[in-house]
Structure formats: C-alpha cells, structure tokens
Amino acid sequence: MAGIGSLLAAGGTDAADMRNQDAALDSRLRAGRESLGPAATPHYDKPLELARGEGVYLFDAAGSRYLNMYNNVPLVGHGHPEVVSAIAAQSATLNIPSGSLSGVVKAYAARLLGHFPASLGQLVLTCSGSESNDLALRVARAVTGRQGVVVTRAAIHGGSAAVAEISPLLSRGEGLRPYVRTVPAPDAALAGTAPLGSWFAARVRAAITALEAKGAGFAALILDGAFASDGVFTDPPGFLAEAVAAVRAAGGLFIADEVQAGFGRMGGGLWGFTRHGVVPDIVTLGKPMGNGYPMGGMVTRPDYLARASERSPCFSSCGASPVAAAAGMAVLDVIEGEGLVRNAVRCGEILKAGLRGLAKRFACLGAVRGAGLIIGVDVVDPQSGAPDTAGARRVVNTLRQNFVLIGTAGLDGHTLKIRPPLCFTAAHAAHFLEVLRAVLASLG
Amino acid sequence: MAGIGSLLAAGGTDAADMRNQDAALDSRLRAGRESLGPAATPHYDKPLELARGEGVYLFDAAGSRYLNMYNNVPLVGHGHPEVVSAIAAQSATLNIPSGSLSGVVKAYAARLLGHFPASLGQLVLTCSGSESNDLALRVARAVTGRQGVVVTRAAIHGGSAAVAEISPLLSRGEGLRPYVRTVPAPDAALAGTAPLGSWFAARVRAAITALEAKGAGFAALILDGAFASDGVFTDPPGFLAEAVAAVRAAGGLFIADEVQAGFGRMGGGLWGFTRHGVVPDIVTLGKPMGNGYPMGGMVTRPDYLARASERSPCFSSCGASPVAAAAGMAVLDVIEGEGLVRNAVRCGEILKAGLRGLAKRFACLGAVRGAGLIIGVDVVDPQSGAPDTAGARRVVNTLRQNFVLIGTAGLDGHTLKIRPPLCFTAAHAAHFLEVLRAVLASLG
Numbered sequence: 001m002a003g004i005g006s007l008l009a010a011g012g013t014d015a016a017d018m019r020n021q022d023a024a025l026d027s028r029l030r031a032g033r034e035s036l037g038p039a040a041t042p043h044y045d046k047p048l049e050l051a052r053g054e055g056v057y058l059f060d061a062a063g064s065r066y067l068n069m070y071n072n073v074p075l076v077g078h079g080h081p082e083v084v085s086a087i088a089a090q091s092a093t094l095n096i097p098s099g100s101l102s103g104v105v106k107a108y109a110a111r112l113l114g115h116f117p118a119s120l121g122q123l124v125l126t127c128s129g130s131e132s133n134d135l136a137l138r139v140a141r142a143v144t145g146r147q148g149v150v151v152t153r154a155a156i157h158g159g160s161a162a163v164a165e166i167s168p169l170l171s172r173g174e175g176l177r178p179y180v181r182t183v184p185a186p187d188a189a190l191a192g193t194a195p196l197g198s199w200f201a202a203r204v205r206a207a208i209t210a211l212e213a214k215g216a217g218f219a220a221l222i223l224d225g226a227f228a229s230d231g232v233f234t235d236p237p238g239f240l241a242e243a244v245a246a247v248r249a250a251g252g253l254f255i256a257d258e259v260q261a262g263f264g265r266m267g268g269g270l271w272g273f274t275r276h277g278v279v280p281d282i283v284t285l286g287k288p289m290g291n292g293y294p295m296g297g298m299v300t301r302p303d304y305l306a307r308a309s310e311r312s313p314c315f316s317s318c319g320a321s322p323v324a325a326a327a328g329m330a331v332l333d334v335i336e337g338e339g340l341v342r343n344a345v346r347c348g349e350i351l352k353a354g355l356r357g358l359a360k361r362f363a364c365l366g367a368v369r370g371a372g373l374i375i376g377v378d379v380v381d382p383q384s385g386a387p388d389t390a391g392a393r394r395v396v397n398t399l400r401q402n403f404v405l406i407g408t409a410g411l412d413g414h415t416l417k418i419r420p421p422l423c424f425t426a427a428h429a430a431h432f433l434e435v436l437r438a439v440l441a442s443l444g
Numbered sequence: 445m446a447g448i449g450s451l452l453a454a455g456g457t458d459a460a461d462m463r464n465q466d467a468a469l470d471s472r473l474r475a476g477r478e479s480l481g482p483a484a485t486p487h488y489d490k491p492l493e494l495a496r497g498e499g500v501y502l503f504d505a506a507g508s509r510y511l512n513m514y515n516n517v518p519l520v521g522h523g524h525p526e527v528v529s530a531i532a533a534q535s536a537t538l539n540i541p542s543g544s545l546s547g548v549v550k551a552y553a554a555r556l557l558g559h560f561p562a563s564l565g566q567l568v569l570t571c572s573g574s575e576s577n578d579l580a581l582r583v584a585r586a587v588t589g590r591q592g593v594v595v596t597r598a599a600i601h602g603g604s605a606a607v608a609e610i611s612p613l614l615s616r617g618e619g620l621r622p623y624v625r626t627v628p629a630p631d632a633a634l635a636g637t638a639p640l641g642s643w644f645a646a647r648v649r650a651a652i653t654a655l656e657a658k659g660a661g662f663a664a665l666i667l668d669g670a671f672a673s674d675g676v677f678t679d680p681p682g683f684l685a686e687a688v689a690a691v692r693a694a695g696g697l698f699i700a701d702e703v704q705a706g707f708g709r710m711g712g713g714l715w716g717f718t719r720h721g722v723v724p725d726i727v728t729l730g731k732p733m734g735n736g737y738p739m740g741g742m743v744t745r746p747d748y749l750a751r752a753s754e755r756s757p758c759f760s761s762c763g764a765s766p767v768a769a770a771a772g773m774a775v776l777d778v779i780e781g782e783g784l785v786r787n788a789v790r791c792g793e794i795l796k797a798g799l800r801g802l803a804k805r806f807a808c809l810g811a812v813r814g815a816g817l818i819i820g821v822d823v824v825d826p827q828s829g830a831p832d833t834a835g836a837r838r839v840v841n842t843l844r845q846n847f848v849l850i851g852t853a854g855l856d857g858h859t860l861k862i863r864p865p866l867c868f869t870a871a872h873a874a875h876f877l878e879v880l881r882a883v884l885a886s887l888g
C-alpha cells in the first residue's frame with residue numbers, strides 16, 4: 001500500500017490521504033500490472049476488451065461490433081432499457097440487505113414462485129448461482145442426513161468450496177471426494193441402441209449404489225437442465241424421468257440447476273425440467289435472473305427449508321435486496337412482453353436446421369443438439385469421427401476474428417456451445433450461419 | 445405451477461402462457477402466503493416494511509422516517525446519487541460476467557489494490573462477502589495444505605457451507621467441526637490485568653496447538669477487523685500484532701475479514717487491520733464495497749492465488765462485472781470527495797463521548813467500545829453487571845418505536861451495535877443520544 005507505513009508512522013488514527021495513494025496507483029495502472037487473478041484469463045486466443053453492449057451485440061474499445069452468441073447472462077439482451085431503468089429507479093429509491101423486507105421483494109418472490117410447481121413454495125434469494133447451489137447442497141444434506149452427490153462428468157455448478165467439489169471440470173488438481181460420484185452425460189451416441197432414459201437411469205443407480213457402499217450415503221442428484229458444460233443434451237424430452245424416479249426410490253433429492261437452462265432459454269416454458277415432466281425437490285437459479293444484476297435463488301419445499309434452517313440459517317445477506325427484485329421483475333416482464341420463450345423456440349429451430357445443413361456439407365461437424373437457444377455442435381475428425389478439441393478451438397477463434405462470439409463445452413471441449421440472448425432474431429441466425437459456413441470453408 | 449400440466453399436455457415445446465400464471469400468482473399474493481424462507485424474519489419485534497432510503501434515513505410505507513444506525517451496507521448513505529448514477533450508466537453501457545474483461549474492471553482493480561500493502565497484489569472480485577471468505581479459506585487451505593481454522597466465539601463470516609462452518613453463531617443445530625477452534629473475543633474485561641495482546645495471542649496459540657493435536661493442522665486465523673458480531677472490540681490499537689505473529693510462527697495465514705470494518709468505517713484509513721500495524725495474508729471485502737450493489741473481493745499475494753488456482757480456478761462468474769467496478773469506483777470517489785474517513789473518526793468520538801456520559805447516568809449501560817462509526821455498548825444488570833440480553837432487546841425495540849434503528853451483537857446478544865452510514869453527522873449523533881437518553885429513562 002502506498003502510504004501504509006506513513007499512515008502508521010503518523011499514529012494510525014489519522015484519516016488516509018487517499019489522493020496520494022491514487023497517484024501511486026495511476027503509475028501502477030500505466031505499468032500495466034496485472035492486478036486480477038489468473039482466473040480472469042479471457043477465453044479467446046486474441047484477448048477481447050469490451051466497451052459496450054446493446055441487444056445481441058457487444059462492441060470493443062475500437063468500436064468493432066460482435067454478435068454475442070456466447071453468454072447466457074444477458075438473457076433479454078445487453079443493456080435492455082426496461083431492466084436498466086428498473087435497476088436505476090430502485091437503486092435510487094431503496095437498496096437494503098435482506099433483513100428488512102420491502103414490498104418489491106415480497107411481490108417478486110410471489111410472482112416467481114407462481115411459475116413453479118405448487119410443492120416448491122419457498123424461495124431464498126442469493127447473490128449468485130454458486131450461492132444457490134451451495135445452499136441447495138446444504139438443504140439436501142440436512143434433509144437426508146447424508147453427504148453423497150451424483151453429478152455429470154463435465155458438470156460445473158459454481159465456485160464456492162462446497163460446489164467446486166461437485167464440479168469435476170473445476171477440480172483439475174485434485175481427484176473427486178469420496179462422496180462425489182459422476183455419471184456420463186446423457187448422450188444418445190453413448191447409449192447406442194438402448195433407450196436413453198433407461199441407460200442414463202442405470203448409470204445414476206450405479207452411482208447411488210457406489211455412494212451407499214462407500215458409507216457416504218446418497219443425498220442428491222444435481223443436473224444442469226441443459227447439460228450445457230457437458231456439451232448440451234436435451235433429447236428426447238422426458239429422458240430424465242427414469243433417473244429422477246431412481247433418485248426418489250433411493251430416498252435422495254433431485255436438484256435441478258437452472259442457472260443455464262432457466263428463464264425460457266430452452267423454450268417450452270421457463271424451466272428446463274418441464275421438458276422432462278419431472279418436479280424437482282430443489283431448483284437453483286442464477287445469472288440470467290437479473291440479466292446480469294448479481295442475483296440467484298433457491299426454490300424448494302417449505303418443509304425442506306425449515307428443516308435445513310433448524311441446523312443453520314439459510315441466508316444471503318445481500319440476496320433479497322429490493323434492487324435485485326426489481327431487476328428480476330423487469331426480466332420477467334420483458335420475457336413475457338417480448339414473447340421471448342416463443343422466440344427461443346423459433347430461432348433455435350432455424351439455427352439447428354441451418355447447422356444440420358452445414359454438418360451435411362462439412363464433415364468436421366458432427367451431432368447438432370439443443371432446445372431453444374442453447375445449442376451444441378460437435379467438432380470431429382472427418383475421417384475417424386473422434387472429438388477434435390483443437391478443431392473446435394480453431395472454429396471458435398476464427399469466428400471471433402469474424403466478429404461472432406461462441407464458446408466450447410464438453411469433457412473433450414470439442415462441442416461448439418451456442419447461447420445468444422433470447423432477443424436473437426432469424427436475421428441474426430442467418431448471419432451466423434453464413435459466417436460459420438465461410439469459416440468452415442476457410443479452415444477446410 | 446399453474447399450467448405445468450397443461451403445458452406438458454400441449455406437447456411440452458409450446459411457449460408458456462405466462463399471463464395466466466401471473467393471474468394465479470396474484471391470488472397467491474392476495475392470500476398473503478409467506479413465500480420467503482424462515483431466514484427472512486425481520487429483526488425487530490414489530491416488523492418493519494421499508495419503502496425508501498435517503499442518506500442516513502429510511503422511510504417506511506406510511507412515510508415515517510427512521511435514523512438508520514443499524515446497517516453497514518449503505519456505507520456512503522442510502523441512494524447516494526453518485527453511486528446510483530454510476531450503476532445506472534454502466535448498466536446501460538456494458539454489463540457482462542468476468543470472462544471478458546473491460547477497462548473499468550481493470551481500472552477499479554488497480555485503484556483498489558493501491559490502497560493495500562504492496563505484497564497484496566491481486567484481487568478476485570466476487571458477488572458477496574460470503575463468496576470472498578469461501579475463496580479465502582480455499583486459498584489458505586491450498587497454500588498450507590492444512591484444514592484447521594481459528595475464529596472467535598461469536599464470529600459470522602458468511603453463509604456458504606464452508607463459511608457457515610467457521611461461523612459459530614450460525615451453527616446453532618450442530619457442534620463445530622473438529623477442524624474449527626474458537627477463541628474468546630479480545631475483550632479487555634476478560635483479560636483482566638494481562639495485556640490484551642498477549643492474552644489474546646495465548647488463546648490463539650492454544651487453539652493452534654489443539655488443531656495440530658487433532659491432526660487437522662492449522663491453516664488460518666480469520667478475524668473480523670471490528671469484531672462486530674462479537675460485540676465490537678477495537679482497543680488498544682495494535683493488540684492483534686502478537687496473535688498474527690503467533691499465526692506466522694505456526695506457518696498459518698492471517699485472513700482479515702474487512703466485510704464489516706473496511707472502507708473507512710473504523711477511521712484511520714480504509715481498513716481495520718491498519719489499526720493494528722499488521723499486514724494480512726488475505727483480505728476479504730463485502731457489502732459496503734458497492735454501497736449495496738452485490739459485490740465482494742478477496743485480495744491476496746499473487747503467489748498464493750496462483751497456488752490455489754493450480755488446484756481449482758478461483759472465480760465468481762458475475763464477480764468482475766463492469767457495473768460492480770463502476771459502483772466500487774463511485775464509492776471510493778465519495779469516500780474521498782466527502783472526507784468520510786475523517787468524518788467517521790469525528791462523529792464516532794462524539795457518539796462515544798455521549799454514550800459514556802449516558803453510561804455514567806444509567807447503570808444499565810456498561811462498557812462503550814469502538815472506532816470510527818462502529819460502536820458497541822454493553823447492556824448489563826445494574827446490580828450484578830451481568831449481561832442483560834432482554835434489556836438490550838428492549839432498548840433496540842424501543843428505539844425502533846422512536847424511529848432510530850440499531851442492532852445487537854455479542855455471544856450473549858447484550859451489546860448494542862451502532863453502525864450508521866459514514867455520512868452520519870454531529871447533528872444525527874446529538875439526536876440519537878437524546879432519543880437514547882429518553883428511552884433509557886422510560887425503561888428505567
């Protein structure tokens with residue numbers, strides 16, 4: 001600290017001379033010192049410094065415009081005026097932590113819960129998807145009295161210590177804990193001729209048995225409704241039902257992680273789990289809930305929450321703020337007012353049809369999967385059909401050079417992950433398909 | 445869910461009719477169903493529904509005005525126009541998660557780090573103080589390769605599973621884990637004639653020895669810079685140095701939790717730890733950082749962060765957002781521009797002098813402690829001097845009826861916790877002291 005020595009020398013109780021410290025700082029800035037940690041590394045080979053966002057577009061410092069199909073957080077579009085106004089107005093009016101409830105928080109909670117099955121009658125608001133999943137694990141373990149959790153092999157459920165433990169892709173330096181078991185993604189290609197639902201349920205049952213044998217017992221199966229980090233697995237609708245029945249038979253809870261899938265992204269309703277005709281025991285929500293305002297939520301049965309709260313209070317002190325509620329309310333208004341769930345279905349179909357057309361033409365594209373506006377496309381070796389991780393990176397980085405942003409996913413990182421804001425249109429889809437065609441031709 | 449059956453019956457891929465669901469919801473709202481969990485219980489006997497905040501004041505739905513001396517989150521005052529403008533402008537311009545860094549995030553990180561000792565050269569931005577402390581524990585455990593943590597008896601470091609474990613006040617249903625050891629608060633009244641620093645360090649050493657004997661080993665001592673939930677312990681300045689030396693001697697890390705103490709609240713600089721002339725290994729920041737915008741941070745040595753990141757990436761996907769950075773930047777501007785650190789010292793002295801005057805007059809008031817604008821006052825039995833928990837609740841609830849908001853703290857809950865926004869003035873102090881005098885006289 002510029003000045004800590006002199007501050008203490010001066011007696012330690014004088015007010016800091018912040019201006020001097022800021023001057024020292026400026027020189028640090030000029031020196032270009034990297035002040036953010038290693039996890040802040042950008043995703044592209046050529047780093048991207050962004051300056052502005054509007055609708056589906058991001059703009060860099062030089063004014064170049066990018067079609068953003070990468071990010072699920074700005075759900076209803078970058079800088080949506082209705083959401084921005086709601087945040088600004090509520091920030092000016094009242095912004096307090098959750099202790100003292102305000103009308104807008106209660107109204108939002110009631111409105112949001114109205115979009116869930118009646119059994120899921122209580123909401124805890126948090127500041128992030130990580131906090132929501134952390135809380136969900138605590139509730140599941142308190143309710144079952146057991147520790148064991150089943151996740152998919154490439155799951156990412158968040159960054160807190162408890163949640164990173166159940167996120168195999170984040171545990172690169174360490175093996176998984178004995179109370180965590182993985183199952184493969186529900187990939188029809190792996191299931192072969194077996195019905196996908198039975199194949200997946202058998203793997204879940206085996207994982208539960210292994211946990212019980214280890215003595216950890218089985219607390220919960222937690223799944224991302226879109227299997228986004230696994231590579232996007234959405235079909236056939238209903239395939240999850242048998243696995244969820246196996247969970248219930250073993251006395252465990254099913255946690256639907258809707259951080260990626262939720263709020264209409266998959267079409268057909270607001271939540272990914274509706275696609276499978278199942279009712280979760282706990283649902284967790286995150287980033288898109290406030291279109292980027294940091295908020296999340298955990299929805300569960302009141303008796304479950306009461307039981308967990310007996311052991312330790314379930315809270316997030318900044319979670320239930322009126323500003324978060326106002327942002328969340330505006331997001332629901334926009335989804336409804338602009339018909340974004342219907343739009344996700346329509347534009348998702350256009351994208352998938354186009355991608356399947358390209359896959360016929362370019363042998364490096366494999367399976368195309370997805371529902372609504374979350375789509376995965378495998379990049380494979382044209383000869384062997386094996387996953388082509390480097391090829392997927394090449395496609396993503398060349399698209400970025402051509403002002404289109406997408407990501408990768410999957411255990412092998414060979415799946416193109418396509419996830420635009422829900423205000424994406426047929427014209428954007430056509431533009432993307434044309435750029436991708438040109439990129440594939442150039443790489444070919 | 446109103447409609448889930450019909451949605452699935454309709455084929456599962458049609459867009460939800462959200463308007464119908466909202467109608468069902470309205471009736472739920474009218475029915476007054478409690479949709480938020482048990483942790484959302486208000487703090488006062490007579491619940492408070494707040495509608496608006498401005499400066500040091502909160503207003504309820506009926507328009508009554510309350511002097512808010514309870515909450516540390518609205519650090520520079522409710523609805524501060526500079527902070528609100530910064531949030532509004534940046535929300536409209538660019539709000540993305542941390543993957544793609546923007547100039548404002550880098551500038552904020554560099555500016556904030558300039559207020560820390562030079563060794564603490566990297567920042568991870570998070571969404572909350574809980575996330576910051578969760579990450580700090582991961583770093584300390586990765587760096588030391590050990591599990592054990594020492595905390596004070598009434599510590600509250602946050603709500604995630606890992607952090608709730610080291611928050612004895614939150615573990616009401618369960619005992620503490622074998623890798624968590626507590627020490628009493630650094631209370632001169634407990635230390636008796638012993639120098640407080642030596643007395644406290646001896647307790648920390650004993651806790652470390654106990655952890656080593658248990659086989660968990662010792663990873664970190666984590667302390668709130670103001671010991672706010674323990675009852676506020678701030679004097680004499682420098683008393684922590686010996687305990688921190690004991691931590692280093694044992695190969696452990698010292699984590700300064702500045703969620704309560706940070707950003708000038710204690711006067712004499714931005715951080716509580718400067719009061720003790722120590723340099724922490726990790727500093728954690730929370731709520732007041734963005735004046736209520738959900739953000740937090742963990743500041744540590746680059747080599748520590750690198751080591752922890754080898755095992756598992758240290759991130760919070762919504763943490764390093766440009767809006768959080770803009771809010772944080774505005775808060776620093778306001779602290780500096782309005783001279784709030786100096787003001788905290790000045791008004792804190794006025795409050796403490798007045799409280800000590802009242803303590804001479806009313807035998808139910810015991811010790812008065814604090815630095816800057818965080819102050820604790822014990823409520824005791826006039827005869828025995830024993831903690832009077834019910835008496836403290838009576839004072840707090842009667843003040844609330846007289847439109848002044850404060851809280852309680854401490855293992856026995858008998859300490860009045862006084863924590864106004866830093867824009868608190870001498871006139872507010874005079875008003876508070878007069879209302880408290882009248883309340884004490886009426887309860888007498």
